[in-house]
Amino acid sequence: MKADVSVRSPDEIAALVRALTDAQWIRLRKVSAYFSWVPNLTGDDLLQEALCRALAGSRKCPRDVDLVRFLVEVMRSVANGEVEKLENQADVIPVVQPGALVDCAVDLQDSKDSQEEGMMAAERDEATRQALLGLFPNDRQARDLVDGILTGYEGQELRTLTDLDQEGYASKRRFMRRTIDKHYPQGRQP
Amino acid sequence: MTDTDKKARESLGRLVDVLVEDVLAASDDEILAEFAEMHGDLAKNSAEMRALFEKSVLKANKDRLREAKAGLAASRAAAPPSKIVSMENVRERLRRTLASCPPNVKLTLAARNENELSDADVLGMLEDLEELGITMLDDESTGQS
Numbered sequence: 001m002k003a004d005v006s007v008r009s010p011d012e013i014a015a016l017v018r019a020l021t022d023a024q025w026i027r028l029r030k031v032s033a034y035f036s037w038v039p040n041l042t043g044d045d046l047l048q049e050a051l052c053r054a055l056a057g058s059r060k061c062p063r064d065v066d067l068v069r070f071l072v073e074v075m076r077s078v079a080n081g082e083v084e085k086l087e088n089q090a091d092v093i094p095v096v097q098p099g100a101l102v103d104c105a106v107d108l109q110d111s112k113d114s115q116e117e118g119m120m121a122a123e124r125d126e127a128t129r130q131a132l133l134g135l136f137p138n139d140r141q142a143r144d145l146v147d148g149i150l151t152g153y154e155g156q157e158l159r160t161l162t163d164l165d166q167e168g169y170a171s172k173r174r175f176m177r178r179t180i181d182k183h184y185p186q187g188r189q190p
Numbered sequence: 191m192t193d194t195d196k197k198a199r200e201s202l203g204r205l206v207d208v209l210v211e212d213v214l215a216a217s218d219d220e221i222l223a224e225f226a227e228m229h230g231d232l233a234k235n236s237a238e239m240r241a242l243f244e245k246s247v248l249k250a251n252k253d254r255l256r257e258a259k260a261g262l263a264a265s266r267a268a269a270p271p272s273k274i275v276s277m278e279n280v281r282e283r284l285r286r287t288l289a290s291c292p293p294n295v296k297l298t299l300a301a302r303n304e305n306e307l308s309d310a311d312v313l314g315m316l317e318d319l320e321e322l323g324i325t326m327l328d329d330e331s332t333g334q335s
Binding site: 018028121146174 | 193194195196197198199201202203204205206208209210212213214216218220221222224225228229232233235236239240242243245246247249250253254
């Protein structure tokens with residue numbers, strides 16, 4: 001069978017990874033830490049899994065794609081897969097019948113939120129939001145930016161929301177990331 | 191996981207996407223300066239990451255070996271059953287084997303006419319001969335019809 005020349009071989013990927021610069025390694029580490037927030041994995045586990053998939057060839061790296069960008073996308077995919085696993089996991093509760101011999105029976109829990117669970121989840125969500133907004137006590141624009149992103153605003157909507165021009169918006173985004181990095185170093189979750 | 195948890199993850203996911211894009215868009219100098227300011231040793235980080243990569247290489251190799259072993263075991267388990275041949279060919283093979291085997295064996299086994307033997311007897315007799323080390327290639331192998 002002929003090798004696919006449009007994708008990098010595992011050996012080529014290994015050679016490129018070994019040649020990554022300090023800045024590229026920092027990018028990968030930072031990104032792995034961000035992605036680890038959502039499925040609650042460690043960033044290093046996520047990066048290792050992405051590297052393994054690239055080396056095993058289960059994720060193909062096109063030659064025209066930057067290796068760091070490729071590994072970032074593999075990490076995103078691994079993280080999304082973990083989230084899907086969590087979402088599709090049926091909650092089960094043990095069924096213990098008095099006098100029953102079988103001790104491994106389980107009962108599927110109703111997948112719809114109970115009122116109490118919904119309230120607790122909403123509280124957790126709000127606590128995370130407040131923690132992030134609390135990083136910018138004296139900066140309304142940064143708070144609006146974070147809040148807008150969490151709500152689902154994008155690009156022009158965010159610029160309008162924060163009342164910033166292109167340059168100011170880019171600068172505010174950098175400031176937001178650096179502030180978040182300082183408060184949640186090495187993948188600590190908000 | 192509750193629906194609210196899902197919404198919270200989606201919401202946090204949007205922030206993650208923005209942070210990731212920002213890190214990728216930042217210049218090398220910016221990234222290096224930020225890291226040095228917050229964590230200090232750049233070389234240490236790269237060394238740790240390279241060690242993580244070498245561990246990944248080992249893990250990938252182990253996974254590949256495990257998959258190869260599993261594949262081999264699966265192909266053995268799914269090996270096709272022994273070739274089904276026509277009894278006519280088997281009887282012919284027995285006749286040829288008996289014709290070529292040593293006289294003492296022929297005396298013992300060929301007591302009865304091959305025509306009187308049941309199919310099971312014929313197969314059993316060929317097995318006995320094989321156990322004695324007396325075999326003859328089958329028709330396909332010898333090119334005979």
